[in-house]
Amino acid sequence: MNAFLAVLWKDLAIEWRSRDRFAAMLVFSLLVVLVLYFAAPPSLDAAQNGYVPGLLWVAYVFAGVLGMNRAFAAELENDALSALALAPVDRGFLFLGKATASFLILGVVQALTAVFFALAFTLDLWAVAPQLAAIAGLGGLGIACAGTLLSAISVRTRYREVMLPLLLLPLLVPVLLAAVRATTQLLETGSLPWPPIQMLIVADAVYAIVSFLCFEFVLDE
Amino acid sequence: MQRWKQGTSAALVGLGAWWAWAVWHAPLDAVQGVIQKILYVHPPLAFAAYAGFIGAALAGGLFLVRGNERFDRFAAASAEVGVVFCTLMLITGPIWAKGTWGKWWTWDPRLTVTLLLYLAYVAYLLLRSFTEGSERAARFAAVYGILGAALIPLNYYAIELFGSRALHPDNLERGSLGEGMGLPFALGVFATLAAFAFLLVRRFELGELRAARAEQLARVAQREGA
Numbered sequence: 001m002n003a004f005l006a007v008l009w010k011d012l013a014i015e016w017r018s019r020d021r022f023a024a025m026l027v028f029s030l031l032v033v034l035v036l037y038f039a040a041p042p043s044l045d046a047a048q049n050g051y052v053p054g055l056l057w058v059a060y061v062f063a064g065v066l067g068m069n070r071a072f073a074a075e076l077e078n079d080a081l082s083a084l085a086l087a088p089v090d091r092g093f094l095f096l097g098k099a100t101a102s103f104l105i106l107g108v109v110q111a112l113t114a115v116f117f118a119l120a121f122t123l124d125l126w127a128v129a130p131q132l133a134a135i136a137g138l139g140g141l142g143i144a145c146a147g148t149l150l151s152a153i154s155v156r157t158r159y160r161e162v163m164l165p166l167l168l169l170p171l172l173v174p175v176l177l178a179a180v181r182a183t184t185q186l187l188e189t190g191s192l193p194w195p196p197i198q199m200l201i202v203a204d205a206v207y208a209i210v211s212f213l214c215f216e217f218v219l220d221e
Numbered sequence: 222m223q224r225w226k227q228g229t230s231a232a233l234v235g236l237g238a239w240w241a242w243a244v245w246h247a248p249l250d251a252v253q254g255v256i257q258k259i260l261y262v263h264p265p266l267a268f269a270a271y272a273g274f275i276g277a278a279l280a281g282g283l284f285l286v287r288g289n290e291r292f293d294r295f296a297a298a299s300a301e302v303g304v305v306f307c308t309l310m311l312i313t314g315p316i317w318a319k320g321t322w323g324k325w326w327t328w329d330p331r332l333t334v335t336l337l338l339y340l341a342y343v344a345y346l347l348l349r350s351f352t353e354g355s356e357r358a359a360r361f362a363a364v365y366g367i368l369g370a371a372l373i374p375l376n377y378y379a380i381e382l383f384g385s386r387a388l389h390p391d392n393l394e395r396g397s398l399g400e401g402m403g404l405p406f407a408l409g410v411f412a413t414l415a416a417f418a419f420l421l422v423r424r425f426e427l428g429e430l431r432a433a434r435a436e437q438l439a440r441v442a443q444r445e446g447a
Contacts, residue, residue, distance in 0.1 A: 113320045157351040170341040171372050174379035181383045201377055214364045
């Protein structure tokens with residue numbers, strides 16, 4: 001448990017002092033929203049087009065992949081990753097610390113992106129902000145859990161920035177599909193749709209448990 | 222050993238010829254016409270592809286538990302041969318779909334999950350080739366293979382709930398094939414699985430030879446260094 005808090009505190013402190021991962025993720029996700037806006041026809045009425053709220057997840061996923069790529073990059077310097085692996089604690093708790101830090105950073109990026117998205121597409125996201133935050137949080141948790149495990153793998157390969165999305169995206173489909181459906185239905189009905197939320201919870205639990213158990217095998221001494 | 226391989230290859234060619242003959246003489250489907258004959262190719266390819274992916278995940282798990290590198294070499298062989306059969310399945314499927322459904326592809330749960338599984342195992346092969354050090358590559362690949370296989374039911378369930386409606390028929394039940402279609406289908410399954418097993422064994426042997434060669438070279442280098 002102490003290992004969990006130590007890793008979490010370390011990652012958040014590094015991020016607070018440099019803010020480079022956060023800044024990169026935020027700028028990138030705003031640019032993705034911009035591209036999505038350009039891709040939409042000029043006459044688009046976002047409130048009448050059911051698929052538009054789901055586009056928010058395109059920005060979230062890209063920002064998530066970018067951020068997860070950096071999750072272990074800093075640990076490569078001075079071979080800190082090996083030191084982390086040598087720490088005499090259960091590696092599962094190291095995983096929890098890293099994943100929680102990524103989850104929190106991603107959460108802030110998601111909130112700011114949602115504001116920009118609402119302005120760009122003139123959608124009233126403010127009215128459903130708490131529910132949207134719940135969906136974004138559940139989706140972000142899935143991205144952070146699977147992303148942390150696969151980032152620990154991809155950081156040790158050649159072409160690491162390329163490898164992570166190839167590994168991550170096929171496995172993220174249940175989370176993405178449920179999150180997109182939940183967001184779309186939330187904007188249509190104004191209340192939290194239960195079946196996709198259930199799916200998100202189940203998927204998050206599977207990712208968290210499998211990654212917690214498998215993290216043992218992906219750290220090198 | 223060499224004679225054994227020649228014998229098996231000859232038997233496979235014979236089996237393939239018998240299968241082709243049976244498909245040629247199978248009756249035409251009353252509704253779909255000649256395109257229905259893909260039935261004798263497409264599902265058998267799917268069975269072989271799934272067998273390859275399941276074999277890779279199981280062997281990867283055994284490698285993590287036992288630490289024996291032969292399991293890892295089996296997993297690599299199984300995934301690679303599985304991807305080959307999956308590629309063929311993904312080529313034959315749309316041809317059949319265009320002929321009967323009128324479009325090349327639908328986002329049906331079964332198709333989508335198969336495509337995702339294919340992409341995941343192509344990524345698995347890339348992961349293997351982009352990772353330096355055989356022990357590390359083995360560990361990473363095993364974890365990813367298990368993850369990929371574990372998520373199949375979840376993927377399937379998610380897409381069934383929130384994706385589009387199913388067009389792809391369910392698995393064949395006994396007696397659902399027309400008269401005269403049973404023999405070519407059974408031959409197809411048998412020949413494809415036999416070809417799969419043959420390629421799997423040959424690919425596994427290749428991995429063994431490569432590992433032995435690498436060990437031999439390492440020993441020579443060590444002796445010269447000493």
